[in-house]
Each structure stands twice: as C-alpha cells, then as structure tokens.
Amino acid sequence: MTSADPLPPDHPTTIAHSVGNDLALLRRALEAGVDMVEADVWQHRGRLILRHDHKLPLLPILVDQWHVRLDRTHLTLDELLGILDQRVRLFLDIKSADRSAAQAVLEALSRHRAESSTELCSKHWGVLAGLREARPSLTPFHSVSNRWRLRAFLGLLDSSIGPLALSVRQSLLDEELVGHLQERGVHIYAWIVRQRWRAEELLRWGVHGITSDDLDLLAGLKS
DSSP, rough: OOOSSSTTTTSEEEEEGGGGGOOOHHHHHHHHOOOOOEEEEEEEEEEEEEOEEOOOTTEEEEOOOOOOEOOOOOHHHHHHHHHHHTEEEEEEEOOOSSSHHHHHHHHHHHHTGGGGEEEEEESSSHHHHHHHHOOTOOEEEEESSHHHHHHHHHHHSSSSSSEEEEEEEEOOOOHHHHHHHTTTTOOOEEEOOOOHHHHHHHHHTTTTEEEOOOOOHHHHHHH
16 A cells, blocks of 8 residues: 655656545555545535535535536545545645635644645635645645636746645646746646556656546556
8 A cells, every 4th residue: 555655756646536535436546556646625514525526506416527416425524534544645626715624624634643644736726825824834736727727827936925836737738838837846746647648748748746537547657
C-alpha cells in the first residue's frame, strides 16, 4: 500500500480521480498503489460530504455530464480520513464556495492529524484565500477548467500572494505554457488524462502529477 510520506521532487505524482467518493473505487485505487486519491467535498447542512455530482436545488437529484441519479447517502470527510488513516495521500477538491467550508475542512484534517498528508484544491479562489489566511504555509491548488480561468491564473503570477499551484484540464496545456509555469515555480497537476501517450508527453514537458480514472494507466507510469 502506498505510503503517505512526501514524494521525491522528481517522482511523477499519480492521482486517482474522484475515488475518495466511493469505497469500492477507493479499495481498487489503494490496491493499484497510486500516490494520491482525490475526493470532492461539499459543505451541506453542517456536514462535509463527499460526492462528485452537482445537486439540483430543493430536489434529491444529482446531475453530472453523463448521468442523472438520486441523491443517496454519502461518505463524510471524517469517515474518509478515518478509513485512510494517513496510509495514502489525499487530494481534496473543495466544491463549496463559502469560505466557512475552508475552515471546516482544516478542522477535520486537524482532528485526524492529516494536514501533512493532504493537498487542497478548489475552483473557488475565495476559498483558497481563506485557506491561506488560516494557514499561511499552505500552497493550495487553483483548479482551472477553461481558457478564461487560465488567463486569470496567469495574472496571479505577478502578484505577491506567494507560491502557486495549479490543477488544470490537460487539454489547456502545451509545452510552452508548461515551461513558462515551471519558470515561475508553479506546481502543476493535469486532469483528466486517459491516454498513456498524453500522460508521458505532459510529464516530459514538466507536469508534476497526472490525475486519471484509469488505474492501469497510473500504475504504468510508476513502472
């Protein structure tokens, strides 16, 4: 089973996409020996629950790009942290936009002594600001899914907010952009990568981590 110890700087990080939301997928990812497992956390009625899909307002229905389904019970972040028990690193994507979600996540990590084995990410940059205010030593990942958001992120490089990290849709990356980000000291994870050749290309350019839902692909990158 993968250790939660920090990885050497030249080691490509393999991240199993959204498996932290599902116990069956989580077991498979742990058996595959990935470096990190990803989970999506939402603040809902005072609890931190794990799910990838979006919930329709006022209805018990979840929607995603490919399906619609009933909203059933979910793991909580505390339950997941107890299951992992720091045996593998966690990449936690905070989906709620309220800054209070950032504080609630930090408190859960503290309860389980999982701060050092967890990386934090969000598309809500106000949440990231809240994380930095609460823990100035943190370098949370800015999640970027389109070119408009990418331009906004590039604009941050000239600010004085400190080191930056980027979790980015892989189709937005090219060799020149990765080189520019590396020169500025940005740590880069690319998602969602489904072809071995693309993963190898991204790593050759200097991307630090690959997020995929193909566990065989991730295992192959470690061989």
